[in-house]
Amino acid sequence: MTDPRIAAVGTSPLGRTDLTGRDLFSVAVTEAFEGLPDPAEIVDAIYVGNQSESYEHQIMYGTLMAEWCGLRHVPAERVEGCAAAGALALRHAVEDVRSGRRDAVLACGVEKMTAGGTAGATDALSAAFDRATEQRSGVTAPSQYALLAQRYLHETDATERDLARIAVKNHKNAAANPRAMFQRETDVETVLDSAYVSPPLKLFDCAPVTDGAAVVLVANEDVTSTLSVDDSVRVAGVGAGANNLSIADRNLTFIEGAHEVATQAYDQAGIEPSDVDIAEVHDAFTVCEALLAEAAGLAPRGKGYESPLAPEDRSAGWTDVQLSTSGGLKARGHPIGATGIAQAVEAYEQLTGTATPERQVDGADTALLINEGGVADAVTVAHVLSAA
Amino acid sequence: MSDNTNTNTNATDADTDAAVDIDVDVDTPDKYATAPRSPEELTSDSPFTLPGFFAALDEGRLLAAACEDCGTRLVPPRPACYDCGSRNLKIERQPETGTVISYTEVRTPPPALADRAPYTIAIVELDSGARLTGRVTVPYADTEIDMPVSLSIRAPEEDERAMALEHELEWPIHEFEPA
Numbered sequence: 001m002t003d004p005r006i007a008a009v010g011t012s013p014l015g016r017t018d019l020t021g022r023d024l025f026s027v028a029v030t031e032a033f034e035g036l037p038d039p040a041e042i043v044d045a046i047y048v049g050n051q052s053e054s055y056e057h058q059i060m061y062g063t064l065m066a067e068w069c070g071l072r073h074v075p076a077e078r079v080e081g082c083a084a085a086g087a088l089a090l091r092h093a094v095e096d097v098r099s100g101r102r103d104a105v106l107a108c109g110v111e112k113m114t115a116g117g118t119a120g121a122t123d124a125l126s127a128a129f130d131r132a133t134e135q136r137s138g139v140t141a142p143s144q145y146a147l148l149a150q151r152y153l154h155e156t157d158a159t160e161r162d163l164a165r166i167a168v169k170n171h172k173n174a175a176a177n178p179r180a181m182f183q184r185e186t187d188v189e190t191v192l193d194s195a196y197v198s199p200p201l202k203l204f205d206c207a208p209v210t211d212g213a214a215v216v217l218v219a220n221e222d223v224t225s226t227l228s229v230d231d232s233v234r235v236a237g238v239g240a241g242a243n244n245l246s247i248a249d250r251n252l253t254f255i256e257g258a259h260e261v262a263t264q265a266y267d268q269a270g271i272e273p274s275d276v277d278i279a280e281v282h283d284a285f286t287v288c289e290a291l292l293a294e295a296a297g298l299a300p301r302g303k304g305y306e307s308p309l310a311p312e313d314r315s316a317g318w319t320d321v322q323l324s325t326s327g328g329l330k331a332r333g334h335p336i337g338a339t340g341i342a343q344a345v346e347a348y349e350q351l352t353g354t355a356t357p358e359r360q361v362d363g364a365d366t367a368l369l370i371n372e373g374g375v376a377d378a379v380t381v382a383h384v385l386s387a388a
Numbered sequence: 389m390s391d392n393t394n395t396n397t398n399a400t401d402a403d404t405d406a407a408v409d410i411d412v413d414v415d416t417p418d419k420y421a422t423a424p425r426s427p428e429e430l431t432s433d434s435p436f437t438l439p440g441f442f443a444a445l446d447e448g449r450l451l452a453a454a455c456e457d458c459g460t461r462l463v464p465p466r467p468a469c470y471d472c473g474s475r476n477l478k479i480e481r482q483p484e485t486g487t488v489i490s491y492t493e494v495r496t497p498p499p500a501l502a503d504r505a506p507y508t509i510a511i512v513e514l515d516s517g518a519r520l521t522g523r524v525t526v527p528y529a530d531t532e533i534d535m536p537v538s539l540s541i542r543a544p545e546e547d548e549r550a551m552a553l554e555h556e557l558e559w560p561i562h563e564f565e566p567a
């Protein structure tokens with residue numbers, strides 16, 4: 001058993017586009033396979049993270065994406081877990097290769113969120129919440145996360161201004177990321193002046209509705225050496241787990257599911273939280289970055305909101321990790337089913353030293369990815385990636 | 389920091405203590421009052437199914453499955469306890485009073501509820517420790533954490549029926565009002 005490696009990556013443009021889901025996938029695959037043999041010569045199976053059939057009135061994305069990159073008669077599946085679908089697809093690919101069952105697997109994600117406008121996205125996302133109690137009460141994705149944010153601001157010293165600083169930091173990172181949806185900076189006053197979507201969360205606390213696709217090729221070392229790819233990163237640890245579907249039943253200020261899966265991934269990788277150099281966490285809303293930094297052991301309880309500060313200015317107990325160097329879901333964009341894969345793309349660039357100089361973290365050799373589905377940790381997946 | 393964890397889950401620390409005190413719902417027929425151990429017990433009359441749960445709610449009774457092993461209250465009832473895995477569950481009527489744990493306002497609602505927005509949403513912890521998300525009948529500005537509330541049950545209105553699936557058409561709507 002050898003650790004699988006991510007041997008190639010690609011993304012489509014992220015944002016509102018005139019391309020459909022399958023076209024966005026084609027763009028991402030074309031980038032990933034630039035200079036490589038045809039996918040059919042390499043790929044043994046394909047997993048496609050995808051949140052909702054309501055955007056394009058299309059299921060069977062496994063079959064469709066396989067066909068669109070020249071594969072037939074290979075296992076091909078759509079993976080569903082709301083916004084964690086991408087990392088679930090990655091996890092399936094990693095487990096397939098790690099077990100020796102397959103040599104090379106394509107892990108992908110795709111979402112065409114803008115197809116139904118704001119109303120369509122609001123409705124599609126609300127399907128992630130419990131039908132019996134939450135949906136019938138009219139909850140929405142922003143309101144679910146606002147329930148977390150309200151409690152977080154109640155229990156900690158954090159303020160709305162602190163959350164705004166997370167948005168500002170992530171916009172700054174996105175401004176240096178050619179893949180990002182929002183390649184522009186913002187400032188605290190702009191964030192604070194934006195309209196409440198679901199108080200205490202404002203428009204600039206929220207990740208955008210995004211079209212996009214992302215692809216990573218997961219392969220064993222035989223494949224990576226045969227392909228003689230210049231850069232690859234090792235998948236050293238994986239964790240995955242479900243918590244309650246209803247947010248009411250969960251701890252609102254300690255994201256237990258994320259803590260569990262990050263710990264699993266650290267243990268597999270043989271590392272401690274302090275070894276993590278960069279982390280792409282599921283900042284669908286600014287408060288999530290704070291909560292997940294705490295859950296993953298990167299920040300002390302109640303102090304995760306200090307993520308935008310330089311390491312020397314953070315409270316004792318913080319590691320020197322850099323969070324959301326891609327711009328995060330907030331500013332890189334959040335094409336739901338593709339987000340977990342897009343996180344892996346950022347880690348690949350950081351760990352291979354191929355990120356743009358403005359956002360490249362010097363000496364980054366260990367990355368943590370946390371991808372969540374439903375509100376917060378209804379399902380969570382963590383990966384630890386290593387440069388070595 | 390205070391602990392916002394569902395208080396009844398803390399009962400796992402007391403597994404070896406005396407049996408959990410459960411006030412079995414007297415209006416639930418005996419054959420449906422404990423968690424199903426054969427498929428025949430899972431009919432739409434059982435509160436361990438959603439039709440049975442909403443039928444009781446329509447009569448004004450909010451039911452939970454109470455775990456005999458750890459004390460967790462599960463709303464709506466389901467056949468096993470998520471906290472300890474036990475299937476030793478009994479149907480218990482829940483108190484109608486509790487407090488707001490967190491709250492917000494929905495300004496961009498699901499399309500079907502467009503005319504209702506803005507409306508207030510809260511997570512409420514009932515006096516039994518059970519937690520439930522629901523709408524609050526007062527504006528966001530009049531709501532706060534720790535506010536006492538009581539449960540109210542009503543028939544679905546036109547917009548709520550419009551978003552209901554066929555099997556949900558008659559299911560009542562639960563809300564919280566300041567106590």
Ligand SMILES: [Zn+2]
Binds near residue numbers: 455460471
């Ligand atoms: Zn239990």
